[in-house]
Amino acid sequence: MRAAEPFVVEVRDPVQSGVTVSVPLDLRDGRATRATSRLTRPRTALADAG
Template sequence: MRVRDLDVVRFADRARSVSVVLEDAAGGGRHDGRHEAEIVIETGFVSARLPVHLTDADLADLTAFLTARAAAEEEDALPDGSVSDWPAACRSAYLRLRAADPFVVEVRDPVQSGVTVSVPLDLRDGWATRAASRLTRLRTALADGF
């Protein structure tokens, strides 16, 4: 796999992005269904990297979230303001995903720094479908031991 293929998810518009990227699996990033990753924030104001610990179950939860968002987008449903924490809050840093207009990703780090960064994003149509498809390919590659 190429380095770009290690993106778990990327929320981005023209000016800002929040990504979750797996550490290089060839370098030992995966152990017994656990994955070491980084949350990467890029805005005109903040540029930061934060370690995060993921499990195969976390990846499945994110797939379910993205699939639900894709279905809502396909039905032309307006963003409902619902909130989802991923991965589960308080284990390590996590994302709070707010389905609003604009879509908001809050990066929360209650364990180490206590800092929260809020990133509003004007996501393009079809973003959730593309993100779900990318994550499905990554999960398949991980299951195959890429």
């Protein structure tokens, strides 16, 4: 399974079960751009507070 975008979330449990789960994310319609722009304000606030 491949998503249109090159974003994949992968969770590994090599010690207990040995299972790896990969979930491709389909970030069409500018979702990544909107999410990045929403994070700009809190990142700036945290940088100013530090």
